[in-house]
Structure formats: C-alpha cells, structure tokens
Amino acid sequence: MKSASKSTPQRGDPIPERFFRMIGEFTFDWESWFSCDGEVLWVNQAVERFTGYTPRECVAMADYPLKLIAPEDRDRMARCFEEGRTGSTANNVEFRALHRDQSQCWCAVSWQPMMDATGRSLGFRASVRDVSEKRQLREQLRLHNEHLEQLVQERTAQIAKLEKHRLQVEKLAALGELAAGVAHEINNPLAGIRNAFALLKRHLPQDVKHYDKLELIDGEIERISGITHQMYQLYRPSQQNVAPFSVRQAVAEVIALTLPLSRKTNVEVVSEFQALQPSGSLGDDEVILRSGEVKQVLLNLVRNAIQASQPGQQVTIIVSTDRDGVTITVADQGHGIAASVISKVFDPFFSTKTEAIGQGMGLGLSVSHGIVEAMEGTINATSTPGEDTKFTVRLPRRLQSLEKGG
Numbered sequence: 001m002k003s004a005s006k007s008t009p010q011r012g013d014p015i016p017e018r019f020f021r022m023i024g025e026f027t028f029d030w031e032s033w034f035s036c037d038g039e040v041l042w043v044n045q046a047v048e049r050f051t052g053y054t055p056r057e058c059v060a061m062a063d064y065p066l067k068l069i070a071p072e073d074r075d076r077m078a079r080c081f082e083e084g085r086t087g088s089t090a091n092n093v094e095f096r097a098l099h100r101d102q103s104q105c106w107c108a109v110s111w112q113p114m115m116d117a118t119g120r121s122l123g124f125r126a127s128v129r130d131v132s133e134k135r136q137l138r139e140q141l142r143l144h145n146e147h148l149e150q151l152v153q154e155r156t157a158q159i160a161k162l163e164k165h166r167l168q169v170e171k172l173a174a175l176g177e178l179a180a181g182v183a184h185e186i187n188n189p190l191a192g193i194r195n196a197f198a199l200l201k202r203h204l205p206q207d208v209k210h211y212d213k214l215e216l217i218d219g220e221i222e223r224i225s226g227i228t229h230q231m232y233q234l235y236r237p238s239q240q241n242v243a244p245f246s247v248r249q250a251v252a253e254v255i256a257l258t259l260p261l262s263r264k265t266n267v268e269v270v271s272e273f274q275a276l277q278p279s280g281s282l283g284d285d286e287v288i289l290r291s292g293e294v295k296q297v298l299l300n301l302v303r304n305a306i307q308a309s310q311p312g313q314q315v316t317i318i319v320s321t322d323r324d325g326v327t328i329t330v331a332d333q334g335h336g337i338a339a340s341v342i343s344k345v346f347d348p349f350f351s352t353k354t355e356a357i358g359q360g361m362g363l364g365l366s367v368s369h370g371i372v373e374a375m376e377g378t379i380n381a382t383s384t385p386g387e388d389t390k391f392t393v394r395l396p397r398r399l400q401s402l403e404k405g406g
Contacts, residue, residue: 024042024044025044025045026045027044027046028046028129029046029127029128029129030043030044030046030047030049030050030051030107030127030128030129031043031044031046031125031126031127031128032044032047032058032064032065032125032126032127032128033114033123033124033125034081034084034085034123034124034125034126035123036085036121036122036123037085038081038082038084038085040058040059040061040064040065041059041123042055042059043055043058043059043064047068050068050097050099050105050107050128050130051068051097051098051099051100052099052100052101053068053100065077065081065126066078067098068097068098069095069096069097069098070095070096070097070098070104071098072096073095073096076095077093077095077109080093080109080111081111081126084111084113084124084126085123085124087113087121087124088111088113089111089112089113090109090110090111091110092108092109092110092131093108093109093110094106094107094108094131094135095107095108095109097128105130105132106130106131106132106134106135107128107129107130107131107132108128108129108131109126109127109128110126110127111124111125111126111127112124112125186224187225190221190224190225193221194221194225197214197217197218197221201214201218241290242288242289242290242398242399243288243290243291244282244286244287244288245286245287245289245291246283246285246286247285247286247287247294247319247321247326247328248271248273248285248319250291250294250295250298251271251298251317251319251328252271253295254295254298254299254302254317255269255271255302255317257299258299258302258303258306261303261306261307262306262315265306265307265309265311266311266312267306267309267310267311267312267313267314267315268313268314268315269302269306269314269315269316269317270314270315270316270317271316271317271318271319272316272317272318272319273285273319273320274318274319274320275320275321275322276319276320276321277321277322277323279321279322279323279324279397279398280323282397282398284321285319285321287321287326287395287396287397287398288397288398288399289375289395289396289398289399290375290399293371293374293375294375294395296367296368296371297368297371297372297379297393298317298328298330298393300364300365300367300368301330301368301391301393302315302317302330303364304364304365304391305330305331305332305334305389305391306332308332308334308335308389309332309333309334310333310334313332313333313334314332314333315330315331315332315333316329316330316331316332317329317330318330318331321397323397324396324397325377325394325395325396325397326394326395326396326397327392327393327394328392328393328395329390329391329392329393330390330391330393331388331389331390331391332388332389333387333388334388334389335385335386336383336384336385336386336387336388336389337381337383337385337389338383338385339383339385342381342382342383345365345381346365346366346368346369346379346381347366372393372395375395375396375399376395376396376399377393377394377395377396378393378394379391379392379393379394380392
C-alpha cells in the first residue's frame with residue numbers, strides 16, 4: 001500500500017493555509033473577499049468565467065465589482081454592498097453581470113461578515129452564482145401560468161356562454177310549447193269562423209252596406225291564421241327531409257315571393273354571389289339541406305329588411321360558399337337596431353316594429369333562429385343605428401347525419 005505524500009495533510013494534522021486558498025480558488029462560484037472598508041482583498045479564478053476579467057484585473061479595479069454589473073442594476077447593487085460593509089447578511093440577491101464582451105448573464109449574490117477567532121471583523125465575503133437557467137425556467141413558468149390563466153378565463157367564458165345558451169333554449173322550448181298549445185286551441189274556432197264567414201260572404205250581394213269591410217275582415221282572419229301558424233312553428237319539430245338544391249335558385253324564388261311587397265314599398269331587392277366554391281360532388285352553389293326551411297328563413301329576413309327600409313333604398317342578399325358551409329347575409333339600409341336591444345331580436349314576442357301597428361308579433365326571427373339551429377347553423381345580427389342592419393346565416397353544406405337518416 002502506497003504511503004500518503006508528505007505534502008498531503010492527514011487526519012488530525014493541522015491544515016496549511018495554502019490549502020484553504022486552493023479551496024477558494026477552485027470553488028465553482030465567483031468568490032470575493034472585501035475589507036471592513038469595502039476594499040477588495042481577493043477574488044478567485046471563477047470571476048474570469050463570469051466576466052472575462054482576471055482576478056488580478058479585478059483587484060486593481062477602483063470600483064470593483066460595480067464595473068462588472070449591468071448599468072441598470074449598479075445603483076441597487078452598490079447599496080447592497082454598502083450593507084455588506086456594515087455587517088449585514090443577504091442571500092440570492094439577483095442582478096445582471098456584465099462580461100468584457102458586453103454580454104450579460106443573470107447572477108445571484110450572497111454575502112456575510114467574516115470574523116477571526118477573537119471576534120474581530122475581517123470584512124465580508126461575497127459569493128456569486130449563475131442563475132440564468134433558473135431565470136429562464138422561471139420565465140417559462142410565468143408564461144405557462146399566464147397561458148393557463150387565459151385558458152381558464154376562456155373556458156369560464158365558454159361555460160357561461162353555454163349556460164346562457166342552455167337557459168335560452170329552455171326558455172324557447174317553454175314558450176314554444178305554450179305557443180303551440182295556444183295556437184292549437186285558436187286554430188279550431190278560427191277554422192269555424194273562417195268557414196262561416198266564407199259562407200256569409202258568398203251569399204251577400206256586393207251592393208249591401210259596408211260590403212267593402214268584408215275584405216278587411218277576411219284579411220284580418222288570414223293574419224290571425226298566420227300568427228297562429230308561426231306560434232305553432234316555435235315548437236313543431238321539422239317534418240322536412242334534406243335534399244340537394246341550388247342556393248342561387250332559392251334566393252331567386254324568395255326575391256320573386258317578396259316582389260309585391262318590394263314594389264309596394266319601392267324598395268329594391270338584389271342578390272350578390274361571391275366566392276362560390278364546389279364541395280365534393282356539390283356544385284359551387286349547391287347544398288344538401290331542408291330547402292323549404294332555408295327559403296322560409298330567407299323570406300322572413302328579406303321581408304323584415306324591406307319593412308325596415310325607406311322608399312328608394314335597397315335590400316341586398318349576399319351569398320358565399322366554401323367547402324364546409326354557405327353564408328347568406330341580408331343587409332338593409334334602414335334605421336338600424338339600437339345596441340341595447342339587438343341581443344333580444346331572436347327572443348319570442350320581441351319586436352322592433354312598434355311604429356306600424358300589426359306588422360309583427362315578434363315570432364318570425366325566433367322561428368328562424370330555431371330553424372337555423374336545427375340545421376346545425378348559426379344566425380346573428382349586427383347593426384349601425386341610423387345606417388344599416390345585417391342578418392348573417394351560416395349553414396353547413398350538407399347535414400350528414402340527417403342525410404343518412406332521412
């Protein structure tokens with residue numbers, strides 16, 4: 001067995017001073033020893049790895065270690081070293097170290113006073129370690145937490161929106177069921193009134209007094225019938241099957257159906273077809289939906305737009321298609337809808353037509369909303385009061401599940 005070198009201390013032997021210096025020199029952290037007056041006495045070799053300066057250069061610096069600290073942190077760290085000179089202790093005070101090549105790295109310094117065996121002050125020791133990776137991980141964690149917080153906020157908003165939608169659906173279902181029941185009860189006596197009136201009108205001579213009022217009565221009976229029909233549709237499940245049809249043709253038919261009203265009010269209805277794209281076997285303007293219900297929604301929107309317009313204004317039906325869906329916008333140049341009520345336009349029995357008595361019961365848009373949602377679509381309204389209103393319907397190109405099931 002080899003004997004230990006005579007220069008190597010053995011257990012129990014006093015350790016020479018040079019070994020303590022070697023421990024300081026080979027410490028990985030950047031170590032410094034300052035006198036009680038704050039003058040630098042010694043710096044280890046690690047300082048060169050942090051700053052590019054040698055220990056000899058550091059000891060010769062008049063303002064060590066401030067020159068080795070980023071300008072943004074110098075004033076703060078100068079106060080810290082003044083506290084160290086007065087005998088305070090601190091741990092992990094972070095700052096940016098400035099390299100000779102002007103690059104920077106994040107470091108953390110700890111300092112504590114040093115005493116000899118008699119308790120006499122020998123100054124204080126400062127130890128600096130590189131915390132760049134720790135700072136980077138901390139920043140990543142902060143960004144991750146912000147992202148999580150954003151996701152939570154988005155999910156909370158989504159849940160609130162879904163809850164609001166659920167309550168709206170329940171409200172519509174309850175009102176629709178009530179309306180369907182009322183409509184059913186009204187339709188029976190209304191049919192009797194209509195038949196009796198038709199017999200009475202048929203046997204009355206046209207020269208009888210107030211015969212002209214019979215047309216008015218007949219029109220009012222027809223209006224009541226239309227209202228009860230809309231009330232029934234609030235709850236009636238769709239009976240129509242999906243089938244392929246041309247949106248261009250459906251729009252042309254709606255324009256033709258509204259022609260008497262548009263002529264009477266001197267409001268022009270035009271159509272625009274933009275960015276039409278085919279989808280699979282479907283042509284650029286073809287869809288597989290319930291054609292009757294699509295035309296019913298458009299007919300209601302166009303009629304509303306005409307009624308909201310002034311003579312000489314224009315109603316525009318804008319259609320575009322992509323691979324997944326069709327977007328139809330009905331825009332008018334009328335008086336617009338106030339921001340305080342636009343969110344209520346799809347509520348049953350809510351109507352903005354307060355000036356013209358008898359124009360509507362506030363059911364058309366509710367029915368349209370239900371029809372569009374039943375076809376897995378969306379409908380929304382935007383308006384600039386005093387300028388225009390737009391209703392935009394977004395529907396899928398095809399109802400796959402309904403197409404298979406009939």
